[in-house]
Amino acid sequence: MSVLTINKLTSSVGAEVVGLDPDQLAHDDGLATAVLDALEDNGVLVFHGLNLSPEAQVALCERLGEVDRSADGHHPVSGIYPITLDKSKNKAADYLKASFVWHIDGCTPMHDECPQKATVLSAQQVARRGGETEFANAYAAYETLSDSEKQRYGSLRVVHSLEASQRRVNPEPTAEQLARWRSRPTHENPLVWNHRNGRKSLVLGASADYIAGMDVDAGRALLEELLAHSTTPEKVYSHTWSVGDTVIWDNQGVLHRAMPYEPNSPREMLRTTVLGDEPIQ
Numbered sequence: 001m002s003v004l005t006i007n008k009l010t011s012s013v014g015a016e017v018v019g020l021d022p023d024q025l026a027h028d029d030g031l032a033t034a035v036l037d038a039l040e041d042n043g044v045l046v047f048h049g050l051n052l053s054p055e056a057q058v059a060l061c062e063r064l065g066e067v068d069r070s071a072d073g074h075h076p077v078s079g080i081y082p083i084t085l086d087k088s089k090n091k092a093a094d095y096l097k098a099s100f101v102w103h104i105d106g107c108t109p110m111h112d113e114c115p116q117k118a119t120v121l122s123a124q125q126v127a128r129r130g131g132e133t134e135f136a137n138a139y140a141a142y143e144t145l146s147d148s149e150k151q152r153y154g155s156l157r158v159v160h161s162l163e164a165s166q167r168r169v170n171p172e173p174t175a176e177q178l179a180r181w182r183s184r185p186t187h188e189n190p191l192v193w194n195h196r197n198g199r200k201s202l203v204l205g206a207s208a209d210y211i212a213g214m215d216v217d218a219g220r221a222l223l224e225e226l227l228a229h230s231t232t233p234e235k236v237y238s239h240t241w242s243v244g245d246t247v248i249w250d251n252q253g254v255l256h257r258a259m260p261y262e263p264n265s266p267r268e269m270l271r272t273t274v275l276g277d278e279p280i281q
């Protein structure tokens with residue numbers, strides 16, 4: 001029996017965890033283990049109105065794995081990164097527009113880092129309109145393919161790049177922007193991720209540019225078709241934020257995106273990322 005009280009939010013992805021207080025969550029090792037188990041089972045965990053402090057958020061994440069501190073300097077608490085389109089709160093805000101397109105975090109790392117294991121967002125301020133976060137189950141995306149599709153796609157490899165994800169929201173970059181995007185190496189990943197736990201998921205999204213060894217346009221059409229298959233309504237949970245909500249997702253088996261919100265919106269999420277140790281293979 002889990003120590004968590006959980007209500008499923010859809011039949012495919014997402015569950016609400018109720019009855020916890022933020023201090024408990026930050027300091028109880030047994031709870032952290034239960035959170036990791038529930039995350040594996042549900043893909044996304046929602047804690048309505050938890051009002052987790054930034055310090056407690058980082059403390060929780062330290063119990064889930066190793067906290068990413070590589071982008072420190074945007075917030076006074078180490079391990080916290082503000083997600084906002086407001087450049088006065090985050091100078092790299094322009095890059096975040098790509099989060100409006102379905103993606104998996106960390107598919108175009110600087111070196112060979114694995115995609116993050118889990119990501120936590122807590123709502124500081126919400127958008128007046130839009131700004132929901134949507135999650136799609138990438139395990140279900142694989143499992144609902146036909147046997148012949150599973151066989152056909154099992155050997156495909158996909159080239160991911162930062163340029164591909166940025167072009168989707170900024171199709172006419174300056175030479176300087178393009179040079180900056182291209183300074184990040186491209187990565188060739190299998191389309192089907194064989195996880196250590198024996199499950200399989202599809203690795204798709206904004207950074208997926210083309211299929212290696214296939215005509216570029218035909219490959220892009222297939223990637224688009226697979227993304228549409230992966231994000232049909234019955235595979236998606238859409239979270240409408242209230243201030244104080246915390247959401248954790250399994251970044252290895254879930255695609256996510258933000259629904260558009262106004263560029264001058266006060267929306268601000270505080271993010272903490274737990275590093276992954278499982279290569280896409």
Ligand code: OGA
Pocket residue numbers: 083099105119121131132133134256257258259269271
């Ligand atoms: C992210 C992300 C979506 C959102 O933090 O990685 O994609 O809704 N956020 O802000």
Ligand code: MN
Pocket residue numbers: 099103104105256
């Ligand atoms: Mn993201």
